[in-house]
Amino acid sequence: MAAPAPRCCVLTGRERITTELVAKLDVSAATESGHTKTLREAGLIVTTRDGKAVPHSLTPLGRKAARRNPQAGKRCFAACGC
Numbered sequence: 001m002a003a004p005a006p007r008c009c010v011l012t013g014r015e016r017i018t019t020e021l022v023a024k025l026d027v028s029a030a031t032e033s034g035h036t037k038t039l040r041e042a043g044l045i046v047t048t049r050d051g052k053a054v055p056h057s058l059t060p061l062g063r064k065a066a067r068r069n070p071q072a073g074k075r076c077f078a079a080c081g082c
Helices: 007-011 017-024 027-042 060-068 070-080
Strands: 046-049 053-056
Touching: 007 046, 017 027, 053 060
Parallel strands: none
Antiparallel strands: 046 053
């Protein structure tokens, strides 16, 4: 099993669907569901439903949090290309 990508993938870049997060972070769908629920409850992401796809995107607070630590974003881009 490959080493998981940094969690900052969720907080950088573009909107991502659950299956993409599962693949990038090398976790189960149930685990990722729990993570996105926590991020949603913290007000960092919003989740919508588009048919079977469940896209997640950053809220203004989530973008601010991601910008507060630009080094985390740089490591994420280098590690997984998000």
